[in-house]
Amino acid sequence: MTPDPSFVTKDVASVFARQTLLDRDLVRQPERPVVRLLPWLNVVTLGGRSIIDRGSETIKPIIDVLRAVMPMHRLLILTGPGVRARHVLGVGLDLGLPTGVLAAMMSTEAEQNGRMIAALLAEDGVSYLSHTTVAHQLAVHLAASRAAVSNGFPPYGVYEFPPADGKIPPHRTDSGAFLLADAYGAAKTIYVKDVEGVYTRDPALEGGDPPELLARVSVAELAERGIETLPIDPIVLELMPTAKRVKEIQIISGLDPGNITKALAGEHVGTIIHA
Amino acid sequence: MGASGPDGSLQSMLMNRSLSDPALQAASAQAPDYPILPDVNVLKVGGQSLMDRGRAAIYPIVEELAEAKRTHQMLIGTGAGTRARHAYALAMDLGLPTGVLTDVGSAVSGQNAQMLGYLMARHGVPVVGDAGLGVVALKVAESGAAIFAGMPPYDMWQHVPAEGVIPPYRTDAGCFLVAEVYGARQMIYVKDEDGLYTANPKTDESATLIPEITVDELIERDLADLVIERPVLELMRNARHIKSVQVINGLRPGLITRALAGEHVGTIITAA
Numbered sequence: 257m258t259p260d261p262s263f264v265t266k267d268v269a270s271v272f273a274r275q276t277l278l279d280r281d282l283v284r285q286p287e288r289p290v291v292r293l294l295p296w297l298n299v300v301t302l303g304g305r306s307i308i309d310r311g312s313e314t315i316k317p318i319i320d321v322l323r324a325v326m327p328m329h330r331l332l333i334l335t336g337p338g339v340r341a342r343h344v345l346g347v348g349l350d351l352g353l354p355t356g357v358l359a360a361m362m363s364t365e366a367e368q369n370g371r372m373i374a375a376l377l378a379e380d381g382v383s384y385l386s387h388t389t390v391a392h393q394l395a396v397h398l399a400a401s402r403a404a405v406s407n408g409f410p411p412y413g414v415y416e417f418p419p420a421d422g423k424i425p426p427h428r429t430d431s432g433a434f435l436l437a438d439a440y441g442a443a444k445t446i447y448v449k450d451v452e453g454v455y456t457r458d459p460a461l462e463g464g465d466p467p468e469l470l471a472r473v474s475v476a477e478l479a480e481r482g483i484e485t486l487p488i489d490p491i492v493l494e495l496m497p498t499a500k501r502v503k504e505i506q507i508i509s510g511l512d513p514g515n516i517t518k519a520l521a522g523e524h525v526g527t528i529i530h531a
Numbered sequence: 532m533g534a535s536g537p538d539g540s541l542q543s544m545l546m547n548r549s550l551s552d553p554a555l556q557a558a559s560a561q562a563p564d565y566p567i568l569p570d571v572n573v574l575k576v577g578g579q580s581l582m583d584r585g586r587a588a589i590y591p592i593v594e595e596l597a598e599a600k601r602t603h604q605m606l607i608g609t610g611a612g613t614r615a616r617h618a619y620a621l622a623m624d625l626g627l628p629t630g631v632l633t634d635v636g637s638a639v640s641g642q643n644a645q646m647l648g649y650l651m652a653r654h655g656v657p658v659v660g661d662a663g664l665g666v667v668a669l670k671v672a673e674s675g676a677a678i679f680a681g682m683p684p685y686d687m688w689q690h691v692p693a694e695g696v697i698p699p700y701r702t703d704a705g706c707f708l709v710a711e712v713y714g715a716r717q718m719i720y721v722k723d724e725d726g727l728y729t730a731n732p733k734t735d736e737s738a739t740l741i742p743e744i745t746v747d748e749l750i751e752r753d754l755a756d757l758v759i760e761r762p763v764l765e766l767m768r769n770a771r772h773i774k775s776v777q778v779i780n781g782l783r784p785g786l787i788t789r790a791l792a793g794e795h796v797g798t799i800i801t802a803a
Contacts, residue, residue, distance in 0.1 A: 266583055272616035274579075276731065277697055290696060291626040342545045348543065352565030354771070356712035391634070391687040408689035414712045415705060418769040422559035424550055432688060439630030439687040477548040485549050498691045499626060 283438045290500040292441025294395065298329050298520060299437040301408050301429060304336030305448035306487070307510045309370045314511065318448070321513040326380060326402040329520045332394065333382075334408035334436075335373055336429035337365035349423060359416035359425035363409035366429060374405035387411040390436070408433050430489040434475045434502065441501040446519050448510035449487045453527025454478070458485045472528045488529075496531045504530040537770040564771050566714025571604045571671055572791055573710035573718050575681055578612025580723035581781050582643045589650065594723070595787050600675030603791045606667070606715070607644035607656075608681035608706035611636050623696050630687035633698040637682040640702050644680040651678065676688060681705045690762075696802060703760035707773065714772040719790050721781035726798025731756040743799045756773060759800070767802045775801040 267273045300322075307314055321410030322333065341362040348358045367384075374384035381401040389397065390406045397404045419426045431445065437445040451459065455467035461484065470478075475493045478486070486493075487507055496505070508515040508526035518525045537543060541562070544555045575598075581588045596607065613752045618635040650657035655674040659667050670677040681702030703720065710718040727749075728738040746764045749757075758778055767773065779786045779797035786796045 266585055266613070268613045268617040270613075270617035270620040272620050273613055274733075275616075276756055276758070277616065277619075277701075278759075278761060279731065281755065287695065288623060288626050290628045293628065293631075324747075333548070339546070342550075345550075346542050346545045349559055351560040352712065353565035354564070354567070354712045355707065357567075384631055387686070387717050391630070411684055411686060412688070413684070415683040415685070415708045416712075417708070417766060418711060418771055419556065420769050422556035423771070424556055424559050428550065435630075435690070436687040437627045438691060439689075441628070485552065495690070500691055500692045500696070513639075528773075 260497055264362065265275060265404065285377055285522050290441070291327075292501055294398070294440045296330050296445060297332060297394075297398070297437075297442040299332050299334060299433055299440075299442045300516065300520075301334045301433040301445075301447045302336065302342065302369075302373065302510065303447070303449045304338030304366060304369060304408075306336075308335060308373070309338040310450070314450075315373075317513045318516065319373070321516045322403065323377065325517055325520050329402075330395065331403035332390070332398070332436075332442075333370075333373060333405045334433045335366055335369040337362050337369060340365040340368075344497050345424065355418050355423050356412075356414035356416045357424050358407070358423065359427070360413040362428070363407060363411075363413065363426060364501065365406040366409045370405045370407050377403065377405070383408050388488070394440070411433060426491055428489055431491045431495060434492050434495055434499070434505065438495075438499040440500040444520065445502050445505045446516070447488060447505060447507045448516060449507055450509060450511055451487050452509045453507045454483070454486060454488075454529065456481070457483060457486050460485070470527050471524065472530065474530055478529065493529070496529070504528050564714065566772060567607075568604075568668060568671070568713040568715060571606055571713060571715045573606045573608065573706055573713075573715045574787070575608045575610060575706040575718075575720050576643075577720070577722045578610030578615065578640065578643055578702065580607065580610070580612075581721065582646070584723070585614045586699075588723070589647070591784055592781050592787065593647070593650045593654075595784065596676065596734065597651065597656070599788050599791055600654070600656070603675070604671050604715075605676040605791075606671060606709060607647070607676060607678045608702060608709060609640050609647055609678065610681055610702040611639040612643065613644075615639040619697055627696070628687075629689050629691045629696045629698050630685075632696055633682070633685055633687075633689040636698055637680065637684070637686070638703060638706075640682040641680040642732070644678050648678050651676070679709070681701050683708060699760070699762050701760055704766060707763050707766055707776065711766070711770045711773045717790075717793075718773050718776040719787070720759060720776060720778045721787060722778055723780060723782050724749065724778075725780045725783075726778045727758045727800065729754065741798055742795070743801070745801050745803060747803075749800065754773060758798070764800075770802065774803065775799055 307502035601786035730738040
């Protein structure tokens with residue numbers, strides 16, 4: 257069906273040569289285990305609204321804990337954007353800007369929070385790393401230091417997906433941290449929030465049965481329960497089943513910073529969600 | 532902009548609710564859509580389908596694009612192609628994760644952008660480093676066209692496919708999202724087939740051309756092979772600006788020009 261037989265493609269021989277990469281049978285190769293690039297990595301995400309917006313009273317004790325655990329655990333600390341992202345989202349929506357631009361604006365706020373956290377840990381050898389550095393030079397930075405800080409948002413920017421409903425960027429801190437942790441094959445993926453974990457119903461809502469903390473719950477069970485609001489972005493639950501190495505995540509309260517120490521030591525505090 | 536508005540308003544919900552709250556998301560749908568570059572046409576020049584064919588395919592396309600930019604503003608994205616396929620196969624064999632494959636694929640689409648850029652340099656067409664706005668508007672306004680690497684910059688944050696490790700969002704998706712975020716006039720995929728077929732026309736002689744189809748029909752037909760990355764279909768469903776794309780044959784001279792003029796010369800896939 258090619259109009260002129262003189263068109264010769266210059267191929268590099270490979271199992272995928274001359275195919276669309278879209279034929280399900282052809283791309284189905286024997287599944288190889290994906291290696292953990294940084295098997296000792298712990299990804300610790302500090303919520304923007306839930307933790308950082310609370311200010312020094314909440315942040316300072318967390319910084320002390322992070323400093324104390326660094327000799328035992330190598331950390332990539334990621335930050336969310338918090339209330340300023342809500343503001344810039346409001347301005348951007350009002351201006352009619354598209355989701356991709358909104359995502360870029362919100363991401364800047366998560367970065368600023370990361371820079372502030374890194375500044376507080378600077379004397380311990382901790383620096384803020386850009387997305388590019390995290391993607392390409394995390395290994396050397398964590399060989400030189402026990403911890404580094406970066407932006408929890410993924411670098412989607414103008415390439416953010418349009419969401420199914422409305423214009424709010426779907427990939428934010430929680431999913432950014434999860435995708436990165438899985439790509440590196442992190443040992444632990446911990447979300448530090450202002451609630452103890454996932455409850456049977458949103459504890460902030462009044463009336464109904466008293467909420468109970470779910471200690472360990474599967475993605476499927478969570479979906480079945482249909483809890484109105486979760487302490488983690490629901491898109492993470494959609495990403496978890498296909499993840500290659502990160503099969504569980506832990507949600508803990510940073511209002512008691514000792515939880516961070518316990519979670520890193522492998523203790524079951526908060527809620528563990530598994531694929 | 533005030534910190535909050537009346538209860539139930541978008542502004543008050545933004546301050547008080549989870550960003551995953553369905554009511555907030557629905558309210559955000561009421562926001563206006565301001566097209567950033569409404570006169571720009573986004574084209575994707577295929578990697579395996581065109582660039583890998585060398586000058587036989589590319590020289591005529593360069594001439595056609597150079598002529599077309601007199602009357603149409605264009606952002607031209609490039610695909611990756613056979614070297615990416617080799618690198619994907621090697622990386623997969625080594626057990627590397629999707630994020631690393633994404634990076635490798637980006638480099639190949641970047642090479643193609645650079646090579647196309649050298650060929651179009653005499654026509655004053657620049658290669659822009661990334662499609663984040665930067666100087667894109669100026670370059671397109673001044674020279675009528677700019678070239679960019681089509682791979683989205685997802686890097687180590689790329690979605691992981693259900694099977695295997697090949698990055699699901701590649702250059703078709705990257706170019707589509709550029710068209711969508713800029714509210715472009717249209718999205719044209721320039722490949723080496725007349726459009727979408729019922730099967731891969733390169734391997735299946737019984738394949739027939741589908742001139743027009745909706746995303747829903749396409750998903751329902753569940754074709755084993757496809758001329759366009761599957762995730763683009765889902766992106767199209769949710770897009771606010773780009774409601775249809777056209778896949779055309781860049782090996783047939785004149786079709787790029789006619790597609791730019793709004794003619795139906797390949798397969799048109801529509802969201803609704």
